[in-house]
Amino acid sequence: MNSSDAIVQLRGVSRYFGGVTALDNVNFSCKAGSIHGILGENGAGKSTLIKILSGVLGASEGQILNNGKQVSYRSTAEATADGIVCIFQELSLVPDLTVAENIFIDQPPRRMGMIDNRKQRQMAVELLARIKCEDVDPDAHIRELSLSRRQMIEIAKALAKNPRVLILDEATSALTSNDVETVYDLMNELRADGVACIFISHRMKEVDALCDRLSVFRNGQHIQSFDKGGLNETEIVQLMIGREITAQYPPKRSTPIGETTLSVSSLRWENSLKGVDLQVNAGEIVGLGGLDGQGHKELLLGLFGALRGMTGEITFQGGTYKPSSPAQSKRQGLALVPEDRKTEGLMLEMSIGDNILLPNYKSVSQAGVINGRLANEAIAKAIELLQIKVGSADDPVETLSGGNQQKVVIAKWLMLNPDIILLNDPTRGIDVGTKQEIYRLMRDLVEAGKSVLLYSTDYAELIGCCDRVCVMYDGRIVSELEGDTLTEEAIVAASLNIHKDDPA
């Protein structure tokens, strides 16, 4: 493709976050009047790419060209003014404003300087008709709409800005199949009008059906671009995976599996869990695989007592277990290392010692008063066990590196000596050395007869660490992989819900 027919183009673009490279010298271009699919695993750099294109982030290095002109956007508003509009995964809708107000939120039609509500409403009705959402009341508040409908309104909001480049980041993931069809038709229409659509989706079939051209990203690098039909599904999966395993994993189970620790059957909650069956045994690391948003987070939170109205049977340590609150789950012998250590796991501005002691004050108190000696001993022991690199235990946790922060989260739970520890992507964004220490630690725990339930977005990690991996898709466990069947291809195939009889 030569640069003249490219509407947007990236030349040697890199983006660093601290020491982490999110995008590495990327050259990429996209033609007007085409639909361009972007593929890659979690963390391959797709999100960073579109954030740079749409003005949310700046590039650390390299050039961005729009219609041959070099640009650098400082805000989404600037990118929008230049015709680049992005539909973000995290919704940008205001729940307490109406549909019409949201669609035209920053550029409403005006008359004599005032917002022209009638015209705005009428324009909204037209747009809603275009996306076949005639059933949506333009005066309804976003709060009243289903997630699927909100996603459609998000698309309408983007269309209202008359984009020349439209970026859809997983914009179809929450949609019903009817709406997905509508969006496909719409994208075909836009293509005919000369708009460039950049389409990111985990649904392989969608991408295959819709896109004219595909680009595969991996580890922040642009691996290859090819026209539709250039490669088959197996080859694409290969391209997405094809990296060497960099981390070393400890040897797998040497002791036999013990008794069943936790057994879950037909667990349901809202729209996220649709009948989960799962068993975790003593001495076993069980992995949860699959793409983001398939119900892992809810499963772990639900087991830890943070969800209300969950139905299904749970047995824990041989008895019926009804999770009611984290405090109770903690007493029963469960621990949860939550998804976001910065907002859910740690009190960043509090000291390392205070964070480690947070769930453990009972064990270091006498008659309700903290025994300073016991507390210091406990902190010192935890720091030593996890080899947390600290200057002083009185320093705020925020002064630590990401890896050491995560160790603090794990340390505070290990002090309770739980029977099962639930981990939600504990190694995200931390360095290889610390990762290995965490793997070693998990293995030590199960060797001592405990159980571990690990959700990870890193497939290599699941394969390297886990004795067994359950892959979730749409609120269910769709596949259980163990021993020889536990391969990266099998996980990827299962998480894309490609059936085993497909050539994957």
Add this chain to the structure above:
Amino acid sequence: MTFLSFSKPADRPLLIALLTTLVILMVGTAYTLTTQGTAPLLTPSYLLQQLQIGSFLGICAAGMMMVVLLGHIDLSVPWTMTAAAMMATSVGGPWAIPAGLSVGLAVGLLNGFGVSFLRIPSMIFTLGVDSVLRGLMVAHTGGFAPQTKASPLMRYLAADTFLGIPVAIFVWAFVSIVIAAILTKTGFGKSIYAVGVKEGAAYLSGIRTRRVIIGSFVASALCASTAGVLLAGYSAKAYQDMGTPYLLPAIAAVVLGGTHILGGRGRYLGTLIGATLIVFLNSVLSIMQMPESYRQIIYGVVIITMLLVYGRGKQN
């Protein structure tokens, strides 16, 4: 002596507040030296007398801090004080003080329930409770100053001296030690900070956040009722609206002491300094015979200026 150290950057507000307090005393002394040629501000008897009057505010501020650390606020302080004082004087005798404190306990439990279980913003729930208490007290007293008198023990605690030092200061010191110990030496205290920083994360750490919230509101109401009982002892009786002048200064003392109004950060020492600052600011303005109008303006300007200075420190 970690209690008295100012080594961390977060303690800058404390240091600034302490220096401001000293500046206020110096300005006051300079004023009296030039106008009267004496320095009454620096005499121990005067300082002790000011601290005696300031102890009511100091105790209120101590309780308020427990709630502010959670990121909440307790607007029911005025009538909790008044109700405790009125109940104490109407019961009288040896049961006067327990009667006053049980008012505090009941109010604290109610506030805590509304905020933690119903999750009503504390601002509005405590406001409603304040109004209900006011209604109950007005109905109880018929809207007049109650004729009942403070018990001798109340008189002793608030107005007498021990070893030449007003007993009220000992009470303030006792409350201070208890609150400081709770905040630094108990799991409950540490949990208050945790809930104030990030309630969701505290909850996921297995902390019983509802109990923590209720406990803090009880502490606040107990402090307010203690202050009310003392104030009634000091004035020998309870009177309508006696708590109202203490609400805003208590909040100001907490905030000037470096406690973040959104919760999670602050040391008790700061609140102590903040309360002292306001007490001495008051006495210096009294000595200068500053009219109420200028006093109000000075309060406002001091609070804004100090918070702007604290904020600047954070950016650097």
Add this chain to the structure above:
Amino acid sequence: MIGKLKATVLRNRGFTGALVLFAVLFITYQSIHPRGFSTAVLVQNSNEVVALAFVAIAQTIPVLIGGLDLSVGAVMTLTNTIASHVVTGTPMQMLLGAVLTLGAGTMFGLMNGLIVVYGRIQPIIATLATGAIAIGLALILRPSPGGDIDGDLNWAATNAVFDFAETYGFADNGNAAWIQPFVNIPVPLIILLVVALGVWLPFKRTVTCRTIYAIGSAEGAAHLSGLPIARAKIAAFTLAGFFAACGGLYLAIQTSSGNADLTQAGTYTLNSIASVVLGGTSLMGGTGGPIGSMIGAFILRIISFFFRILSIDPLLQPLIEGLVLLVAVSLGALRTFRVKNKLGLFR
């Protein structure tokens, strides 16, 4: 059509609830009033509600962004004392004085907004401090209650339309045929509605106002949508200053004087918060509006009118007011029991 109405009602549950409560209270009040429905009573009641209604409207706008303005009562008091000095003389001078009064309140609100946005001080504590400053200024202007606002203006503004017309000698001294349908409407109510709707309805149709709601509802989404956040916050406090000044100006005209009453300022601030909540605006921001708060203020006041006519011990008044407030907010809190993901409770 019915479905549409039902949806609108459901969407504004808080407001509708307030409206129904007010209607019930008002009809009950009028039907049991010993003198029945009369213009005199209506006029008197209207006079008592206007200042609070203005202050409640003022409070609403900072609350919509998830903030709080503890200075509204103080600004009302300050502008009340300003008005007691400048609203005198010829009609032209009085008009100028009124503009000056409103301008002063607006500037004070602007200052609040600038401190909150650029000084990065939490609204609640910033306005606590500026409220003290406003009271101080008010005390300087009026160390003791006083002032002499034109008697005609007082009479005209605090009575029915007929008296207004008679005072200023238009519409055939209020006897013209065209004015007859309106002669019994209290002027204070007209002032309140004209100012409140006249400012709010046009403002509602600006992106700035839209941003105010968006900030309170989801600040992150507002930011992603490229809305002018700083401008909206400043505007919220500025408007609060303006409406508080309207309250102060009216109070001055109504009482023909200015009074720097510290206790009264505090009471007005607290009642304004109560009115906002009763009127269906969430203290978390994002939902509700000033018209609801106006109704909320009506409810608060009408409760006190009941004590007058039912010869209930007026001493019970604060008790009942407090209970009404607690019950109202507790009803609003019932939704927390429907939250499925408990982490959602913590926001």
